[in-house]
Amino acid sequence: MAEEKFPINIWINEDRFAALQKAKLAGLCEEMLAGLKVLRVYANAVERDKILKVFPTAKFDSATTKSIELLPRDVKDKIFDKIVEKESVDIMADFLKAF
Amino acid sequence: MAEIGHGGKEIVERIMEPSQAAAKIKGLTQIPIRSQLANEVIGITYGFFSPLEGFMGKADVDNVCKNMRLAGGAVWSIPIVFDLSDKEVADYGVKPGVSVLLTFGGNPMALFEVEEVYDYDKKFMCQSVYGTDEAKHPGCARTYQYKDKFVGGKITLVNRPKINPPYDPYFIPPLEMRKRFKEKGWERVVAHQTRNVPHTGHEWLMKGAWFQAYAELPIEKPLVGVLVNAIIGDKRKGDYIDEAIILTQDELRKSGYFGDHNHLTSLTFWDMRYAGPKEAVFHAALRTNLGLTHHMYGRDHAGVGTYYGAYDAHHLLATIQKELSIVPVYSMNWLYCPHCGEITSEGLCDHKKEWQKFSGTLIRSIVQDGVKPPRLIFRPEVFDLVMESAEKYGFGSPFVTDEYLEKRIPVFEIPPM
Ligand SMILES: [Zn+2]
Numbered sequence: 011m012a013e014e015k016f017p018i019n020i021w022i023n024e025d026r027f028a029a030l031q032k033a034k035l036a037g038l039c040e041e042m043l044a045g046l047k048v049l050r051v052y053a054n055a056v057e058r059d060k061i062l063k064v065f066p067t068a069k070f071d072s073a074t075t076k077s078i079e080l081l082p083r084d085v086k087d088k089i090f091d092k093i094v095e096k097e098s099v100d101i102m103a104d105f106l107k108a109f
Numbered sequence: 110m111a112e113i114g115h116g117g118k119e120i121v122e123r124i125m126e127p128s129q130a131a132a133k134i135k136g137l138t139q140i141p142i143r144s145q146l147a148n149e150v151i152g153i154t155y156g157f158f159s160p161l162e163g164f165m166g167k168a169d170v171d172n173v174c175k176n177m178r179l180a181g182g183a184v185w186s187i188p189i190v191f192d193l194s195d196k197e198v199a200d201y202g203v204k205p206g207v208s209v210l211l212t213f214g215g216n217p218m219a220l221f222e223v224e225e226v227y228d229y230d231k232k233f234m235c236q237s238v239y240g241t242d243e244a245k246h247p248g249c250a251r252t253y254q255y256k257d258k259f260v261g262g263k264i265t266l267v268n269r270p271k272i273n274p275p276y277d278p279y280f281i282p283p284l285e286m287r288k289r290f291k292e293k294g295w296e297r298v299v300a301h302q303t304r305n306v307p308h309t310g311h312e313w314l315m316k317g318a319w320f321q322a323y324a325e326l327p328i329e330k331p332l333v334g335v336l337v338n339a340i341i342g343d344k345r346k347g348d349y350i351d352e353a354i355i356l357t358q359d360e361l362r363k364s365g366y367f368g369d370h371n372h373l374t375s376l377t378f379w380d381m382r383y384a385g386p387k388e389a390v391f392h393a394a395l396r397t398n399l400g401l402t403h404h405m406y407g408r409d410h411a412g413v414g415t416y417y418g419a420y421d422a423h424h425l426l427a428t429i430q431k432e433l434s435i436v437p438v439y440s441m442n443w444l445y446c447p448h449c450g451e452i453t454s455e456g457l458c459d460h461k462k463e464w465q466k467f468s469g470t471l472i473r474s475i476v477q478d479g480v481k482p483p484r485l486i487f488r489p490e491v492f493d494l495v496m497e498s499a500e501k502y503g504f505g506s507p508f509v510t511d512e513y514l515e516k517r518i519p520v521f522e523i524p525p526m
Pocket of ligand 1: 446447448450453459460
């Protein structure tokens with residue numbers, strides 16, 4: 011069985027979308043919830059637990075969405091910047107090195 | 110005509126007229142109370158907690174813990190108790206037969222006619238009410254924080270609370286609420302318990318419950334309403350601020366997703382116990398007193414963590430249905446189906462693989478990222494009002510922060526007499 015992955019949703023507002031378009035990365039976006047644009051960055055179970063520990067406001071929505079939510083805005087901004095830098099959403103291991 | 114409340118007893122407000130009160134409380138020992146107890150004094154005296162007439166004595170507490178009933182036989186699931194330390198009992202001279210004056214914020218609030226001072230096994234209380242005695246359960250934590258002794262006796266309000274804006278229009282006590290329902294011509298009213306800013310999943314929970322409650326009634330004129338009854342009490346960091354909750358719930362009516370003919374928003378002061386099934390039973394009593402005929406229960410009603418199964422509350426309610434005069438309406442979750450292109454019920458749509466479920470947490474996360482969700486998910490008027498409330502009441506944040514907890518406008522105050 012493939013390793014279970016837990017998404018962090020980086021919701022795309024106009025500023026973020028403009029940054030993605032500029033970097034020609036708009037294609038990384040998925041659409042969720044009636045057209046809302048999102049970048050989904052996946053964490054494995056170990057990474058998920060580390061995120062929840064390092065950022066105590068974060069919450070794992072185990073009941074409904076199985077996603078990691080409520081990371082502070084500035085943390086999400088840093089994740090977003092990393093995606094733009096690496097031109098990929100596969101950045102979680104790299105991102106967590108700093109913590 | 111007598112207004113009959115939970116347990117078959119007439120609802121009588123226990124409120125003294127100001128002209129009478131001053132003489133009654135003169136010279137009494139004053140005991141300041143914390144907000145939880147002030148909330149419960151309001152609950153008792155306005156009839157939200159009918160048939161309770163005061164804080165519970167030992168026989169009631171024991172029956173509630175062992176049989177989920179008051180000593181008099183009415184179904185009741187959560188002890189409503191007044192606690193004091195041994196030292197306070199001695200210092201204030203609290204003993205049976207003595208009356209004391211409860212004060213809040215330095216001003217006289219209620220007359221307490223002490224009938225009994227007793228102790229009770231808190232661990233047993235936790236196990237009975239919460240199904241666990243773990244201190245990390247928030248209801249148990251609250252129970253363990255109670256001081257050495259409990260004091261039972263009747264409570265009479267001597268000074269009405271002043272409800273501050275923007276909450277004031279939403280404080281509608283049982284007798285007034287029942288009058289409003291009559292004016293609206295509603296034959297059935299279904300309660301929506303909330304501590305949330307509504308997303309369309311919540312909106313559809315209400316709409317679904319409205320259909321369920323309507324059932325066989327004639328449709329020529331509106332006969333069924335939804336009552337949003339927001340629980341206002343202790344806040345946890347990261348919750349939506351109370352102002353945003355109450356105003357956005359009402360906004361669904363103001364913006365036409367509902368209307369005056371089928372929707373009303375109100376509040377009850379209560380510090381959530383997270384007792385799951387037992388809290389569901391408490392809600393049934395509370396909303397019976399408010400004059401409701403039906404009550405919505407979703408999955409894991411008033412639960413916390415993994416303490417209760419999704420349908421435990423439904424199962425418990427089923428065992429006492431004959432003793433209740435409110436009908437439970439069970440709700441399945443609503444979700445977005447891109448195939449249907451609409452919000453639909455998990456009990457209806459079969460495009461399971463395409464379902465996009467959303468939760469309050471997910472919406473909070475979107476809002477926190479500064480993103481306006483699509484109107485099918487979160488109403489734009491609700492979003493705008495959340496942002497406006499953040500500026501106006503939340504010190505820039507729609508979520509509870511330390512600053513909010515410290516500086517927020519009190520929901521109510523007890524004025525000087
Ligand atoms: Zn569908």
